[in-house]
Amino acid sequence: MVDIIVDGQVMQARKGEMIAAALMANGKNTFRKTVKREEPRGIYCGIGRCTDCVMTVNGIPNVRTCVTEVEEGMVIQTQIGSGEWQ
Amino acid sequence: MSEVREKESRLKVDGAVSLIELHETVEYILPDEHYDHPVAVIECIEGIPCNPCETACPVGAIVVGDDITTLPVIDPTICTGCGLCVAACPGLAIYLKQQHHSDGLSYIAFPYEYLPLPEKGQAVTMVDRRGQHVCSGTVVRVIKTKRFDRTAIVHATYDSAFYEDVVNMVRL
């Protein structure tokens, strides 16, 4: 198991798990808010093609969480709009 | 809730094959009261290319033939009730049945791929092809072998008044 930090809270994830799966296992289904109306989005295709699931990971925006593995200490943030490089 | 009409009970509308459709299928052979052990009943009514049932049967009781879209035909007089076809069928469309097993009870052995598995002696609810609760049943045994490749076969007895209706049990 690894610890990841999601919007400031520590969550547990399995080693080798995709971020999206770890979040959903922890009960979090909303990964970002859209640019104009800040509407919630979660996974859609689940295999890295549609980009609905993107979040800001370790300061990098628009990371496809359904095809990106968790890492110990990873900082994951619900992305608002197109995100910002940090 | 809208006024959803009573649906036409046909395979391609309801999802389950109706008894009318089954009785119109010559390959559907339900063993009558003369059998002294359970034998296989095959509810395969669409011709898709498939023949693992024929291959699985160790005594040649099931025939599909060279054209593998042909519906399998069971000869219940040859069938020993071993259940290999029940586990082998990719469509989970085969079960074993016996009309008169013991006092007023019929016998069924059906494929089951859910967890938890029931246990020997457990009382379960038997269902018909549409998932409706029909009667209670008693689990006689649950068989999981490597050969069955993770398809368990649940053996149960139930009220023989519902001999043909019952095909499975409610998930636990």
Added chain:
Amino acid sequence: MKRLKRDIVVIGSGPAGLCAAIEAARSGAAVLLVDENAKIGGQLFKQIHKFFGSADHRAGVRGIDIGEQLLRQAEELAVEVWLNCEACGIFDEKTVWMVRDKEHSVAVEAQRIIIATGAVENSINFPGWTLPGVMGAGAAQTMINIHRVLPGHRVLMVGSGNVGVIVSYQLLQAGATVAAIVEAAPNLGGYGVHTAKVRRAGVPFYTSHTVKEARGNGHVERAVLVKLDSQWNQVPGSEFEVEVDTICIATGLTPAVELAFGSGCRPFNSPPLGGLVPVHDRMMKSSIDSIYIAGDVSGVEEASTAMEEGRIAGLSAAHSLGTITDQMFAERLEQLQHNVDALRSGMFGQKRREAKDAIVRSYGVER
């Protein structure tokens, strides 16, 4: 940028690509198999159910186990595999530009290229379809069978083709409830044995119905279903709600043809097989002599046909390089074509067979 040379490059390691690589390697060619994912196998390892077909061709074996068997064969044949490798384009009918590990560009000049990029799920749009909880049926299948996470607990399945009913069954196995399966057409699309499995688990089917709206506060909480008339129009007043937290869309697949068309392969429109496909002959060769195709990219069918088409493509590509004799080629080709024809027989296969014949005819017409 690194520039390399290979005999045969196979793009996509799903059932078609894996089988193409194995068959080509068996025929004596040096094969490089690439896949954009971190794991090999495409959709194959999500198919936890037993396959149909002839027992000679691993019918009755679960998709995941077929995948393991193929993986071992590829390893034994020392097929070179690059994972995390995205093929971005094909130039001059022979050079594949790829990006490895999202960082390094590589150009591989290949004598033959086999494109086995599969298909993508279609979507349908309705108010509320963007709410978290609405996803492709394939996404749900990926979540439960690969990642072992339930995407939700009460599911509405939209579409009754084999994907919809199989994923519904697998959702039941994973512990979810499937509240309903809706099908816009008047008849269900999937095989009767598949619909029967979920029906006897108590899941209701609604033919001539579709989803009108997804409702909920920040997430799916309810779905509005509506009846369709014979002209596919919604019948006013026939709406009703079902309580669900997940809506899975299983409304068909479309071949993933970008690489093929980008490289110049001639398209052909095949609605029964999912839309535009690259035209091909019986040896799975495209309109470009150095490029072969196999699997869902050549027309959406099943994993079993993808495997046979992959073998045909791998065999033909290798033979065209002279690694096997004409006689060996002819014998094996006949075997493989017999297999694939058998899979396209019967009431469900007929339409696919006719559609494939039309593609092959079109190939012949403009040569």
